[in-house]
Amino acid sequence: MKMRYVLAVLVENKPGVLVRVAGLLSRRKFNIESVAAGKTGDPGITRITIEVEADEKTLEQVIKQLNKLVNVLKISNLTSEPAVIRDLLLIKVRADASNRNEISQIVETFRAKTIDFSPQSMIIEVTGNEEKMEALMLLLSGYGILEIARTGKVALLRGSKTLINNGEARENGKNVL
């Protein structure tokens, strides 16, 4: 059965490492929903969060193939663990004096933020899970959505556990699949 999985991938911060990861995912025809990459506390390490739609067997292949990349340090499937998963969304919506207040109410209800105004539009920033975003977009579409930008998902394990200390990623000597 196909499902969406969120993978956190720690890679060495080497030139071209993003291309290696993205190239691998595309040439093996894996279905990628989003990719988000950024620095970590360690300047030598970049964290890439990948959302992939796959069945279990394909997911296993995605993880194994990524693991073959020399620059990939660790991969963790956060879908099966308690994790905070967030996506940042910026929406530019058509708005004028007549409906600005109405829209602001929606923004408040969704604990989103208005971050820019113009006579004909406003920009709203929201983070959260998929359902919340979908619901907000649906409501705002009534006013006319002009443009959308999103970061793609990023995620952390809940609690004090981290990817480095006891993530479930590959370890030296682990050879039972």
Place this chain on the structure above:
Amino acid sequence: MKINGAQMVIEALKKEQVDTVFGYPGGAVLNLYDQLYDADIRHIMSRHEQGAVHAADGYARATGRPGVVFATSGPGATNLVTGIATAHMDSVPLVIFTGQVAIPHIGTDGFQEADITGITLPVTKHNYLVTDLADLPGTIREAFYLATTGRFGPVLIDLPKDIQAATGEFRYPKTVSLPGYNPVYQGHPGQIARAAKAIAQSKKPVIYAGGGVVWSGAEQELLMLAEKTGIPVATTLMGLTGFPGTHPLSLGMLGMHGTYWANMAICEADLILAVGARFDDRVTGKLSNFAALAKIIHIDIDPAEIGKLVDVSIPIVGDVRRVLAELIKKTEPCHTSHWLDRINEWRAEAPLCYHQEEDGEICPQFVIEQIYRETGGSALISTEVGQHQMWTAQYYRFTRPRSLASSGGLGTMGYGFPASIGMQVGRPGELVFCIAGDGSFQMNIQEMATLSTYNLPVKVAVINNQYLGMVRQWQEMFFRRRYSSVDLKQVPDFVKVAEAYGVLGLRAEKPSEVIPAIRRAIAEPGPVVIDFRVKAEENVFPMVPPNSPISEMVRGNG
């Protein structure tokens, strides 16, 4: 003492005990070639960069040591791509150095600039663009380490001109630090015990052995396991030298042009022990029918190969040689005599066959069988790609480790001839035969100059059927004999080609001329090209039509 980047490359090669480099010079590697001029390293200059990389590949397959290649930037580098991809598909260890435009010119479409690290990303195990001289020694150390550990493969280092010219201290690191690269060599003891138990419980076991046996040097262990347990062994094209083809337990090759008995054995088996093999579609035919009754044990150094195409009951990640050595200790002789009888019935039912009439045209299979007989199976063989390749797999019984170089995964025409040059360079005392198709030979025929220049005594046996035979066969069988662009029209005259390069050219046109030509070639101290004019429309049988179960073989040839 300070030395320049090009000198560092040479020093590093010495540390890696490299004695031979295959390559072709150009503007972006002038520094490298200047250093080669009086270095203690032999350089084999090809006539095309593709020839150099295939030769390095043949060298690696014949010796087990990494092949090393030099080429210039831009067109020199892009000419390597087919050879790199060929090596990548067959897990051949190569370290390739390409020149690159100077760092300030990178990204500006400079003269002879090509993004070779970008281009080769999907066909290398790893690659590097060196942008700081201080990184160079460590990068070379890593490249050799990566190429020759875990699952082997080609690694490319792109060297900008200014890096080659810049000077600095050379310190060659003893160790590498690759935190993301940890190949597993030792098999999990619990899994090995489970495998031994499954073997003990099986009634119809088959070993399916691939190129992993060859690369890990597990020929001896495989033989011991088969003999101890009595389990028959079918091999892939890549695994042919992994198990003696003359052994009573050998089933020969399996798959599309495998033997009927190997394929039937797979179909009826209750246990498959896949060893260093990757369930390629040329082997499995229709995947859902492949070994449908069998439990599968899969041993491989690359965890990503396990479960990639078929579900495996007992996965064992590890080096094939070490895992087999452990497995041998845990296994007992199996009662396979009934099973072997059953297989022998299949063997009798549909043996490999062709009909060589005494004064008819030469059968291509006959030529290959005679090369086998005349060499006693002791030659090193390279093949090109096509019908002659499959006939070689069927009729030449390989008994010696590392005695075959053939492009399996990529199926690269133009591979075999330059590869034979590399084999001969790597194992100079040995008799090397290149079994070539008339089409494939022409894809890198310029390497005749290399053969001639270095006076390498390779014997090139051109199986000249005047066709792109394998394509013609498919057109005959699946496209109603509509022969579209497969006629090679008996051009060129290969004897004259040989002579033009200063090489002895022989021709055999009648069956009675085959053996004398082979003997004459073997007796000749230098290189020889033999033009075997063979039957044009002979087909390779048996054959599994594409996407059919491997039990459904077209037998042909009566």
